[in-house]
Amino acid sequence: xxxxxxxxxxxxxxxxxKYLLDKSTEENLxxxxxxxSIQNAQEKTNNHxxxxxxxxxxxxxxxxxxxxxxxxxxxSMLPAHLHIEVAKNCLEFGKHMVTASYISKEMQxxxxxxxxxxxxxxxxxxxxPGIDHMSAMEVINKIRENGGKMLLFESFCGGLVAPESDTxxxxxxxxxxxxNVVLAGQGGASKFIxxxxxxxxxxxxxxxxxxxxxxxxxGKFEAYANRDSLKYRSIYGLEDIPTMYRGTVRKVGFSRAWxxxxxxxMTDDSYTIENSENMSYRDFTNSFLAYSPSDSVELKFRSYLxxxxxxxxxxxxxxxxxxxxxxxxxxxxxxxxxxxxxILMDSWTLASEDKDMIVMHHxxxxxxxxxxxxxxxxxxxKGDDQTYTAMAKTVGLPVAMATLRILNKEITTxxxxxxxxxxxxxxxxxxxxxxxxxxxxxxxPYLGYNPEAVIG
Numbered sequence: 021x022x023x024x025x026x027x028x029x030x031x032x033x034x035x036x037x038k039y040l041l042d043k044s045t046e047e048n049l050x051x052x053x054x055x056x057s058i059q060n061a062q063e064k065t066n067n068h069x070x071x072x073x074x075x076x077x078x079x080x081x082x083x084x085x086x087x088x089x090x091x092x093x094x095x096s097m098l099p100a101h102l103h104i105e106v107a108k109n110c111l112e113f114g115k116h117m118v119t120a121s122y123i124s125k126e127m128q129x130x131x132x133x134x135x136x137x138x139x140x141x142x143x144x145x146x147x148x149p150g151i152d153h154m155s156a157m158e159v160i161n162k163i164r165e166n167g168g169k170m171l172l173f174e175s176f177c178g179g180l181v182a183p184e185s186d187t188x189x190x191x192x193x194x195x196x197x198x199x200n201v202v203l204a205g206q207g208g209a210s211k212f213i214x215x216x217x218x219x220x221x222x223x224x225x226x227x228x229x230x231x232x233x234x235x236x237x238x239g240k241f242e243a244y245a246n247r248d249s250l251k252y253r254s255i256y257g258l259e260d261i262p263t264m265y266r267g268t269v270r271k272v273g274f275s276r277a278w279x280x281x282x283x284x285x286m287t288d289d290s291y292t293i294e295n296s297e298n299m300s301y302r303d304f305t306n307s308f309l310a311y312s313p314s315d316s317v318e319l320k321f322r323s324y325l326x327x328x329x330x331x332x333x334x335x336x337x338x339x340x341x342x343x344x345x346x347x348x349x350x351x352x353x354x355x356x357x358x359x360x361x362x363i364l365m366d367s368w369t370l371a372s373e374d375k376d377m378i379v380m381h382h383x384x385x386x387x388x389x390x391x392x393x394x395x396x397x398x399x400x401x402k403g404d405d406q407t408y409t410a411m412a413k414t415v416g417l418p419v420a421m422a423t424l425r426i427l428n429k430e431i432t433t434x435x436x437x438x439x440x441x442x443x444x445x446x447x448x449x450x451x452x453x454x455x456x457x458x459x460x461x462x463x464x465p466y467l468g469y470n471p472e473a474v475i476g
Contacts, residue, residue, distance in 0.1 A: 021050040022427060025087055027076060027106060028097030029055040029064045032120070032146075032196065034407050036095070036416030037064050037071075043424065044070035054087055078102055089113045093427055095419060096121075103127060107141060114139065118423045120146025120415050123436060131436040141436045142444075145422045146415035147378065148177040151399070151452070153255075153438055154418070154445035155459055156382055159395060160256060161442070163386045170261050171392065172385030172468060173252075176233060176243045178269025179411050182375035182402045183239070189336045191271035193368045195376040195403075195411040202287055202361045204268065205247065212249035212265040215468070221245055227279035231267060235381050235398050236460060243267030244275050255440065263468070269379045277336050280325055281360060284308040289357035296354040302345040304359050318343055340367055376403040378410040380459075385466055392466035397459045417455055421448045 040051050054076030055061040061073035078084055078098060088094055088109045093116040096106045100121035110117040111133050123143045134141045144150055152175055179195035209220040221229050230242040246266040253259050281287050285308055302317055309320040327334050349359050381398040403409035425431045431444055439445055
C-alpha cells in the first residue's frame with residue numbers, strides 16, 4: 021500500500037483525514053496519523069482498517085525521521101514555523117510534501133534541492149492561502165486569454181460563525197487557531213495599492229480603516245486590510261495593476277470593538293505580566309487603565325475609551341466578562357495576548373452543534389476592446405458541526421486532493437510551489453464542487469475601487 025503520513029491532527033485535519041480514508045481502498049492507501057497526543061490521532065482514525073495512529077513529537081529527530089522514511093508523501097498540518105525540519109527530512113529521504121501554510125524564506129530556500137530530486141513541495145493549498153489562489157488564477161487567466169488587461173483585484177476572506185449559531189453580540193466565534201486571531205495584523209503596516217497610490221495602515225489604525233461588503237444576500241460584512249497585499253502582484257503576474265487589496269472579513273461592528281483591545285494593549289505578545297496566574301479578569305482589565313482610588317474599573321474603561329453606557333459596544337465587553345472579579349487567568353508568566361485569548365475562548369469557542377461559515381469574495385476589474393468590466397466571484401460555505409467545520413473542509417480538502425494527485429503523478433511540477441498553475445487548480449476546483457465548495461460568479465458594471473461596495 022502507499023503510505024501517506026499526516027503530521028498534526030488538529031482541528032483543521034478532520035475533513036482532510038476523512039477524504040483520504042474514504043479514498044483509501046480504491047486508491048490503495050494507508051494513512052498514518054502522527055500527533056503529539058496519541059489519543060487525538062486515534063480519534064481521527066475512526067477505527068478505519070486503512071489507518072494507524074502514532075505518537076509523534078516533531079522535536080524528536082529519530083521519531084520524526086523514522087515516520088517520514090516509511091511514507092511515500094508527507095502532509096504537515098503543524099504550525100507554519102515547524103514545517104522546515106519536516107521538509108529537510110523529506111529532502112533527505114526523497115519524499116513529496118504538502119502543507120497549507122505560507123511559504124517561508126526557509127522553505128523557499130529548499131526549492132533548488134527539491135527540483136534536483138524531482139520532489140513536489142506543495143504549499144499554500146488550504147483555504148487562505150489556497151482556494152483564494154486557485155479561484156483567483158482561474159478567473160485572471162481567463163481574462164488574459166480573452167485579451168483583457170487587469171485593472172483591479174480585491175480579495176476578501178473570513179472564518180465566521182453561521183447565522184443559526186450566532187449567539188453573541190460580537191457575531192463571532194473561533195473557527196481556527198485563536199492565537200492567530202488575537203495577533204492578526206501585527207508585525208508591520210498593512211500595505212496595498214489603490215488607483216495607483218500606495219497605501220499603508222499601521223497596526224494601531226488597522227481596525228478603524230475597514231471596507232464594507234454585502235455579499236449575495238448573506239448580510240453586511242466589513243473587512244480590514246491584510247498585512248501585505250503587494251506581494252501578490254508578482255505571484256499572480258499583476259506587477260502593473262493599479263489596485264490590489266486583500267482583506268479579512270468580519271461582521272459589521274467587530275473591528276470597532278476589537279480596536280479597543282488594540283488601543284489598551286491587550287493584544288501585545290512581547291512581554292509577560294507579573295503574577296498573571298493569580299489575576300482575575302477584572303485585575304487584567306484594570307492593569308491597562310489609570311490608577312484611581314475612587315473610580316470603578318468600568319467607569320475608567322468607558323471614560324478612557326469614550327464609550328457611552330448605552331452604546332451596544334459597551335454591552336459587548338460586559339458579555340465577555342472582562343470585569344469579573346472571581347474568574348482567574350490561571351496562566352503563569354502570560355503575555356497580554358495569551359490572557360486575552362483565554363478570556364475570549366470562554367465565550368467564543370464553538371459548541372458541539374454550532375456551525376461555522378466561510379466567506380470568500382473576489383473582485384476583478386479589467387479592460388478589453390469593448391471597455392472596462394468587472395467580475396465578482398463569491399463563495400459561502402457552512403460547516404456541519406464542531407468537528408466537520410467549514411474551515412476544516414476548505415483547508416483540508418484541497419490539501420488532500422493535491423496529495424492524492426501528487427501520488428498519482430497528475431501534479432508533477434517539482435520544487436517549492438503554490439497552486440497557481442492549471443495542472444493544480446483546474447482539477448482541484450472542479451472536484452471541490454462535488455463537496456459543495458464553489459463560487460457564484462457574475463459580471464457587474466465596472467466600479468473601480470469602492471470602499472462601500474454592495475455585492476450580489
